[in-house]
Amino acid sequence: xxxxxxxxxxxxxxxxxxxxxxxxxxxxxxxxxxxxxxxxxxxxxxxxxxxxxxxxxxxxxxxxxxxxxxxxxxxxxxxxxxxxxxxxxxxxxxxxxxxxxxxxxxxxxxxxxxxxxxxxxxxxxxxxxxxxxxxxxxxxxxxxxxxxxxxxxxxxxxxxxxxxxxxxxxxxxxxxxxxxxxxxxxxxxxxxxxxxxxxxxxxxxxxxxxxxxxxxxxxxxxxxxxxxxxxxxxxxxxxxxxxxxxxxxxxxxxxxxxxxxxxxxxxxxxxxxxxxxxxxxxxxxxxxxxxxxxxxxxxxxxxxxxxxxxxxxxxxxxxxxxxxxxxxxxxxxxxxxxxxxxxxxxxxxxxxxxxxxxxxxxxxxxxxxxxxxxxxxxxxxxxxxxxxxxx
Amino acid sequence: xxxxxxxxxxxxxxxxxxxxxxxxxxxxxxxxxxxxxxxxxxxxxxxxxxxxxxxxxxxxxxxxxxxxxxxxxxxxxxxxxxxxxxxxxxxxxxxxxxxxxxxxxxxxxxxxxxxxxxxxxxxxxxxxxxxxxxxxxxxxxxxxxxxxxxxxxxxxxxxxxxxxxxxxxxxxxxxxxxxxxxxxxxxxxxxxxxxxxxxxxxxxxxxxxxxxxxxxxxxxxxxxxxxxxxxxxxxxxxxxxxxxxxxxxxxxxxxxxxxxxxxxxxxxxxxxxxxxxxxxxxxxxxxxxxxxxxxxxxxxxxxxxxxxxxxxxxxxxxxxxxxxxxxxxxxxxxxxxxxxxxxxxxxxxxxxxxxxxxxxxxxxxxxxxxxxxxxxxxxxxxxxxxxxxxx
Numbered sequence: 146x147x148x149x150x151x152x153x154x155x156x157x158x159x160x161x162x163x164x165x166x167x168x169x170x171x172x173x174x175x176x177x178x179x180x181x182x183x184x185x186x187x188x189x190x191x192x193x194x195x196x197x198x199x200x201x202x203x204x205x206x207x208x209x210x211x212x213x214x215x216x217x218x219x220x221x222x223x224x225x226x227x228x229x230x231x232x233x234x235x236x237x238x239x240x241x242x243x244x245x246x247x248x249x250x251x252x253x254x255x256x257x258x259x260x261x262x263x264x265x266x267x268x269x270x271x272x273x274x275x276x277x278x279x280x281x282x283x284x285x286x287x288x289x290x291x292x293x294x295x296x297x298x299x300x301x302x303x304x305x306x307x308x309x310x311x312x313x314x315x316x317x318x319x320x321x322x323x324x325x326x327x328x329x330x331x332x333x334x335x336x337x338x339x340x341x342x343x344x345x346x347x348x349x350x351x352x353x354x355x356x357x358x359x360x361x362x363x364x365x366x367x368x369x370x371x372x373x374x375x376x377x378x379x380x381x382x383x384x385x386x387x388x389x390x391x392x393x394x395x396x397x398x399x400x401x402x403x404x405x406x407x408x409x410x411x412x413x414x415x416x417x418x419x420x421x422x423x424x425x426x427x428x429x430x431x432x433x434x435x436x437x438x439x440x441x442x443x444x445x446x447x448x449x450x451x452x453x454x455x456x457x458x459x460x461x462x463x464x465x466x467x468x469x470x471x472x473x474x475x476x477x478x479x480x481x482x483x484x485x486x487x488x489x490x491x492x493x494x495x496x497x498x499x500x501x502x503x504x505x506x507x508x509x510x511x512x513x514x515x516x517x518x519x520x521x522x523x524x525x526x527x528x529x530x531x532x533x534x535x536x
Numbered sequence: 537x538x539x540x541x542x543x544x545x546x547x548x549x550x551x552x553x554x555x556x557x558x559x560x561x562x563x564x565x566x567x568x569x570x571x572x573x574x575x576x577x578x579x580x581x582x583x584x585x586x587x588x589x590x591x592x593x594x595x596x597x598x599x600x601x602x603x604x605x606x607x608x609x610x611x612x613x614x615x616x617x618x619x620x621x622x623x624x625x626x627x628x629x630x631x632x633x634x635x636x637x638x639x640x641x642x643x644x645x646x647x648x649x650x651x652x653x654x655x656x657x658x659x660x661x662x663x664x665x666x667x668x669x670x671x672x673x674x675x676x677x678x679x680x681x682x683x684x685x686x687x688x689x690x691x692x693x694x695x696x697x698x699x700x701x702x703x704x705x706x707x708x709x710x711x712x713x714x715x716x717x718x719x720x721x722x723x724x725x726x727x728x729x730x731x732x733x734x735x736x737x738x739x740x741x742x743x744x745x746x747x748x749x750x751x752x753x754x755x756x757x758x759x760x761x762x763x764x765x766x767x768x769x770x771x772x773x774x775x776x777x778x779x780x781x782x783x784x785x786x787x788x789x790x791x792x793x794x795x796x797x798x799x800x801x802x803x804x805x806x807x808x809x810x811x812x813x814x815x816x817x818x819x820x821x822x823x824x825x826x827x828x829x830x831x832x833x834x835x836x837x838x839x840x841x842x843x844x845x846x847x848x849x850x851x852x853x854x855x856x857x858x859x860x861x862x863x864x865x866x867x868x869x870x871x872x873x874x875x876x877x878x879x880x881x882x883x884x885x886x887x888x889x890x891x892x893x894x895x896x897x898x899x900x901x902x903x904x905x906x907x908x909x910x911x912x913x914x915x916x917x918x919x920x921x922x923x924x925x926x927x
Contacts, residue, residue, distance in 0.1 A: 149540060149543065152540065152543040152544065152547065153543065155547055156543065156546055156547055156550065159547065159550035159551060159554060160550065162554055163550060163553055163554050163557065174638065174648055184777040185639065186637035186638065186639045187637070187638045187639065188638065188639055189638045189639065189641040189642060189648075190642065191639050191777055192639060192642045192643075192738075192777065192778065192779055192780040193642050193779070193780075193781070195738075195777050195778060195779035195780075196737070196738060196779045196781075198779070199736070199737040199738070199779045200737070201737055201738065201739055201779065224644075224786070227644060227782070228644070228782040228783055228786065231641060231642050231643065231644065231782045232642065232781070232782065232783075233642075246577035246578070247565065247577065247578045247579065247580045248576065248577045248578065248579055248580060248582050248583060250580040250622060250666065250667065251580060251581065251583045251584050251622050251623065251624075252583075252622065253615075253618060253619070253622065253644070256665060256666055257565055257580075257665065257666065258665070274647060274648065274649070275641065275647055275648065276641065345590070346587070346590040346591070346592055347583075347586075347587060347590070347592065348592055348804070386575040386582055386583065386586050387583065387586060388583055388584070388586035388587045388589070388590045388592065389583040389584075389586075390584070390587075390623070390794070390797070391618070391619040391622045391623065391793070392619055392623075392790045392791075392793045392794040392797065393790070393794065395615070395619065395786050395787075395789065395790040396786075396787050396790035396791065396794070398786065399783045399784070399786040399787035399790060400783075400787065400817070402782070402783045403781070403783040403784065403787070403814050404817075406781070406783065407814075407815075412815070413739070413814065413815030413816060414815065414816050414817075416816075416817040419817050423794050423798075423804060424798075424803070424804035424805065425804060425805050425807075426791070426795075426805075426807040426810050426819070426821060428817070428819045430817060
């Protein structure tokens with residue numbers, strides 16, 4: 146028979162083991178009240194505060210005052226959230242209603258042991274361990290349903306660190322409906338946001354900055370790539386699941402957060418539209434003006450407000466402004482192509498179609514053919530408009 | 537006194553807790569012998585194998601046959617290793633001799649609880665958990681010392697899955713000496729490699745493909761940015777530590793692994809040199825020909841071998857080849873600028889100098905002034921050569 150002493154010894158051993166394992170899982174540091182520039186191995190902010198010394202950012206500490214909403218915590222959103230957390234953002238709101246699966250393991254961030262957990266819960270656990278200074282809030286619901294939309298909007302407009310609207314919304318969703326929902330909310334409540342996307346063949350992506358009234362909204366101009374009417378779930382069930390790569394998604398998240406940092410901390414230039422084609426390392430950029438005839442009445446309202454706004458630099462801008470390339474068209478869209486002399490190659494996968502089709506290129510491009518559509522200066526906006534009407 | 541039953545019960549409780557925690561830390565899946573295209577939530581390769589169905593890659597499974605060496609497991613190297621692991625690379629060799637510190641937490645990958653561990657050990661633990669199919673080998677030493685160099689070279693030349701040379705070397709180191717060491721090894725043993733780098737002000741970076749004899753080696757042409765003679769450690773001790781961002785490093789790692797995938801799995805076009813300027817989202821590309829007068833005799837040997845190599849497509853290439861822009865110069869460098877009509881803006885930090893200086897721009901650009909050097913078509917190669925001679 147086992148003696149009491151032996152049992153006690155066994156208990157002591159198990160308790161020590163458990164304490165050790167728990168220690169391994171516990172956050173490694175206390176919250177930091179004031180971030181410092183001290184060059185110490187123990188200072189997680191030293192390399193960020195060095196941006197001030199390097200003359201890049203004037204006010205790095207200000208990052209702690211901002212609240213950013215990340216909608217969609219998948220391949221792009223999870224890395225976006227991690228980058229913002231490591232940069233020490235003040236508050237982070239995470240929206241998703243999906244669960245972690247082993248099929249997500251070909252992208253960064255989630256780990257196999259998190260399979261089955263909700264994405265927002267798994268993400269929050271990892272992020273709080275990485276940087277306990279960030280105030281993380283999670284919202285485990287689908288924003289596109291009517292009852293959740295109200296909740297979504299209320300959260301976006303009251304959840305900053307001063308109970309006001311969030312400073313920026315980052316769309317990292319993977320479907321048209323959710324993008325449209327974010328667009329509707331941001332137009333109504335005048336919230337600036339970034340849209341992001343990766344193609345279903347995994348080798349191209351983009352980010353786009355949307356400032357209601359100032360730049361084209363998601364309803365002003367059809368997005369460059371939209372899902373066709375084929376339901377994505379049907380595609381998936383038929384064995385035609387989308388491809389994805391940790392590279393493309395990591396790069397798009399990097400572009401998204403880099404431009405977020407430029408926007409919030411006011412350095413460099415925020416790019417209105419930045420594309421990425423992985424096959425030939427091509428990066429198209431452009432700006433899209435809002436459409437005066439946009440179907441979203443709140444977009445038209447924001448446009449009127451923007452035009453009426455007194456701008457001290459207006460006199461100067463009048464000189465610099467190149468004006469719309471095309472004076473007027475039925476859609477009222479001004480497309481300013483900033484990547485002149487270069488061709489935009491967008492390979493689209495089955496179930497996707499180019500919204501701006503080009504003469505000679507079929508509306509829906511079959512998967513196998515991997516054709517490239519050219520959206521260059523050679524194509525007039527009038528031609529694009531004609532094509533859009535035909536859609 | 538506590539009864540034996542109570543003690544036994546306590547032991548059972550502790551064992552259950554421990555089992556639960558251990559389960560949380562254990563890898564979540566068994567090794568997968570043959571990767572499948574099955575569209576199942578439980579298949580970690582489904583989204584990668586979909587690249588075949590999408591017409592992007594012919595032979596995704598082949599990734600398991602390749603061995604890649606990642607030299608330097610810091611801000612770029614750790615993310616590079618994670619991306620390759622999630623893509624299911626066959627074997628990964630990790631070289632570093634540094635330890636994880638809290639000061640690294642502003643970049644992706646490492647977590648606070650890993651502070652104090654060697655970077656290669658911490659990385660291997662995380663990666664094996666993410667994908668147990670990848671065969672990870674770690675080398676915890678400084679490759680630049682004489683005795684370690686022999687070890688380094690032996691490893692690179694005998695560690696593939698068939699005991700031959702590795703398929704690709706990825707340089708993710710942060711100093712000139714280590715880059716030069718990799719260059720020397722790769723020229724001697726005819727290994728293709730990618731070099732990568734991020735500027736000390738954190739807002740620019742690049743990747744470069746180096747095929748001995750075929751493209752310029754690291755000794756053929758001075759790199760675009762080189763550290764000046766000021767010792768980096770002195771700078772650090774003086775409180776002038778380099779800045780870094782998870783965005784820039786994640787993007788450079790993404791470019792590096794994306795081009796690695798294109799190289800190994802033969803899709804798209806491998807870019808010889810791809811730069812990134814975060815301030816204005818500018819991405820210069822170019823190709824550098826090898827220098828016939830390169831100081832590295834092995835580089836000259838590889839050049840002779842390359843020229844002597846029978847190439848079936850030579851007739852065709854003769855037509856496509858644009859030829860060197862400048863027929864000859866003392867340095868024998870042909871610089872092919874592929875980003876015509878655009879300007880390259882490189883902001884360099886203290887302790888760094890542009891190797892290709894431009895007339896009118898001082899050799900060393902002071903930190904505070906954050907000047908931009910223009911490396912465009914306006915500047916002749918002869919002018920660059922003249923400047924280089926003056927260095």
